[in-house]
Structures are given as structure tokens and as C-alpha cells.
Amino acid sequence: MIRNTIYLIATSITWLLLACQDITIGYLESDAAKYTIDTLHIVANAKSELQRLKVIEIDFYSATSTLQDKIAGLEEELDELQDKLDGSDEYWDAYDELGGTDIEEQFWNDEISFEEYTRLIDQINKELDDKFGITALKESLNEAKTTLENLATEMGIGSLEILKKQIAEYQQKIDYKLPWTSAKIEGVQGTQPLLFTVIGIKSTNTSEAEKFMNHVGVLGDGTIYVELDVNVIPGNYTVSLQIENEGRTKILNDMFTFVVDAPIQETLTEE
Incomplete structure (x- = not known):
């Protein structure tokens, strides 16, 4: 009886060990x-698609070259004017007359909040832009850019920036076989x-x-x-x-x- 009991215990332990190995x-x-x-x-075919996009870019520039040249000219004119005004006593005198320096001092002395400071300085900058012709240049530039974007949409390319990005991405894929x-x-x-x-x-x-x-x-x-x-x-x-x-x-x-x-x-x- 004892022998049978020992045999059953040994068999059970062996079975449990084998079962554990299967987990x-x-x-x-x-x-x-x-x-x-x-x-x-x-x-x-990535190369064919890249060529197609490049043709679109050429055709788009051909159709809008005059407008793009105008935008480039306005951007250059605006940059030159702003650079000139940055070093102009006349500009900073006008800034002082409109209270710009006083507003800055009030802000640094915690007399006005940042939000109020920003609102007042933005108002002064707008008056200065109007006075020195910056506003007119910006309006002309924005109008030309809007016209260009509308033409791009009509011609099915979304925007020139998107087209250039697509061309760059395809070129990179082809160059590095990505x-x-x-x-x-x-x-x-x-x-x-x-x-x-x-x-x-x-x-x-x-x-x-x-x-x-x-x-x-x-x-x-x-x-x-x-x-x-x-x-x-x-x-x-x-x-x-x-x-x-x-x-x-x-x-x-x-x-x-x-x-x-x-x-x-x-x-x-x-x-």
C-alpha cells in the first residue's frame, strides 16, 4: 500500500514537472x-512623377512670372525700407512722440500688464507703419500673394510652396532610394x-x-x-x-x- 502511494506521488510530481516545461x-x-x-x-514610378511635377513648376512660373517678379520686388522694397527706418532718428523720434518709450518704462516698472503693453505697442507700430508707408507696401504685397495663391488653386497645385516641397521630397527619395x-x-x-x-x-x-x-x-x-x-x-x-x-x-x-x-x-x- 505504501509502495503504491509513493509511486502515485512520484508519478504526479513527474507529470507536474513535464507540464511546467510546456508553459x-x-x-x-x-x-x-x-x-x-x-x-x-x-x-x-517616382522618376516620372518627379518629372511631371517639375513640368508643372515650369508651367506655373511661366503663367505667373510677372506676378512673382512683382512679389519679389515688393518684398525687397519692404525689407530695404524697414532696414532704413531701423537706423533712422526720424522713426525713433516719432516712436517717442507716440509714447513708445514711456509705455516701455511703465511695463518694466510693473505699472501695466503685458497684455496692455502689447496692445499699446501694436497700436503705435500700426501708426508708424501708416506714417512711413510700410502699411501700403504690406497691403500691396499681401494682395499680390493672395492673387498668386488663387491662381495656384485654379491651376490645381494648392500652392507653390506645396509644389516645391513635393519636388524636394521626390528628389530625396530618388537620390537615396528611400x-x-x-x-x-x-x-x-x-x-x-x-x-x-x-x-x-x-x-x-x-x-x-x-x-x-x-x-x-x-x-x-x-x-x-x-x-x-x-x-x-x-x-x-x-x-x-x-x-x-x-x-x-x-x-x-x-x-x-x-x-x-x-x-x-x-x-x-x-x-
């Missing part, structure tokens, strides 16, 4: 997994190391989805990347991921969509 250490949670922005527009990238994934927690893998691409065209798969990958922080030039037709390509760590696997379906935009052939022309 996987750590954890993996992905129920809250997401990308803050889950869609990114890209182009199939891929298209998503942000890092959020809401994934687990025992390190975590291994991300792209396991599927969803698109209306199955064969194109398979081709897109050859251009896409994922980094260790969940950042999905696509090679700069993707040899696929325009459309939506939605990426599914797998996350693994020791003993655990999670599937994240339809997490991020890359929209390959169709090439735009039109260029701007002066009306």
Missing part, C-alpha cells in the same frame, strides 16, 4: 493593434523579440496583388515599407501581417492600405 513564458497582445493613419498614396513607409504600429505589446511578417496582400486583381507582395516588407517595429518603384497597376493594396514571439502567433488582417495612384499626364498651360 510558454511571456505574452503577446494585439487586440488594440492599429496604425494612426492606415492609408498611404504612392506612385508606381521606400514608401507607414508609421510604426500601435497597440501591440508582447515579450521581445517580436517578429513581424507580411503574410498577404488583398487587391481586386489577384495577380497584381502577388506582384505587389514582391515589393513590400515590414520592420521590427511594425513599419510597413514598399520599394520606391512598384511594378503594379494602379489600385488599392491592403496588407495583412503576422506577429510572432516565443510560442505565440497573432494574425492582423487588412491592417494598412497602399493606394497606387494612376499617373497624371496633364500639365499646366497658360490660359
Whole structure:
């Protein structure tokens, strides 16, 4: 009887030890997994898009060169006037006459609040701008800039600054062969190391989805990347991921969509 009892105890201990060995250490949670922005527009051929944007820039300047020259002239004239006035006794005499120095002393002596000081000085500066012709120059400059922005909107480029920024970004991508990238994934927690893998691409065209798969990958922080030039037709390509760590696997379906935009052939022309 005692022998049987000892045998049962030994067997139970052995079973418990084996069971403990099967327990996987750590954890993996992905129920809250997401990308803050889950869609990114890209182009199939970055060099062609860069060339298109440069043509737009040339056409836009051609259509607005006179206006842009006017803006540059007004900016230069305004800078020169302000530099001249900064060292002018006439300007600072007028500043004193309007009470500027007294207001400064009141502020530093805590006789007036910062808000009151700002209001009074702004009022004086406005009177000085009117007196010395700065206001008229600023109004002409703002009117010309507004006209330029309106023309840019009418010609479909938003603004010249946006266009220049796009050109610079494409040029950098091409020069350094930078891929298209998503942000890092959020809401994934687990025992390190975590291994991300792209396991599927969803698109209306199955064969194109398979081709897109050859251009896409994922980094260790969940950042999905696509090679700069993707040899696929325009459309939506939605990426599914797998996350693994020791003993655990999670599937994240339809997490991020890359929209390959169709090439735009039109260029701007002066009306």
C-alpha cells in the first residue's frame, strides 16, 4: 500500500514537472493593434512623377512670372525700407512722440500688464507703419500673394510652396532610394523579440496583388515599407501581417492600405 502511494506521488510530481516545461513564458497582445493613419498614396514610378511635377513648376512660373517678379520686388522694397527706418532718428523720434518709450518704462516698472503693453505697442507700430508707408507696401504685397495663391488653386497645385516641397521630397527619395513607409504600429505589446511578417496582400486583381507582395516588407517595429518603384497597376493594396514571439502567433488582417495612384499626364498651360 505504501509502495503504491509513493509511486502515485512520484508519478504526479513527474507529470507536474513535464507540464511546467510546456508553459510558454511571456505574452503577446494585439487586440488594440492599429496604425494612426492606415492609408498611404504612392506612385508606381517616382522618376516620372518627379518629372511631371517639375513640368508643372515650369508651367506655373511661366503663367505667373510677372506676378512673382512683382512679389519679389515688393518684398525687397519692404525689407530695404524697414532696414532704413531701423537706423533712422526720424522713426525713433516719432516712436517717442507716440509714447513708445514711456509705455516701455511703465511695463518694466510693473505699472501695466503685458497684455496692455502689447496692445499699446501694436497700436503705435500700426501708426508708424501708416506714417512711413510700410502699411501700403504690406497691403500691396499681401494682395499680390493672395492673387498668386488663387491662381495656384485654379491651376490645381494648392500652392507653390506645396509644389516645391513635393519636388524636394521626390528628389530625396530618388537620390537615396528611400521606400514608401507607414508609421510604426500601435497597440501591440508582447515579450521581445517580436517578429513581424507580411503574410498577404488583398487587391481586386489577384495577380497584381502577388506582384505587389514582391515589393513590400515590414520592420521590427511594425513599419510597413514598399520599394520606391512598384511594378503594379494602379489600385488599392491592403496588407495583412503576422506577429510572432516565443510560442505565440497573432494574425492582423487588412491592417494598412497602399493606394497606387494612376499617373497624371496633364500639365499646366497658360490660359
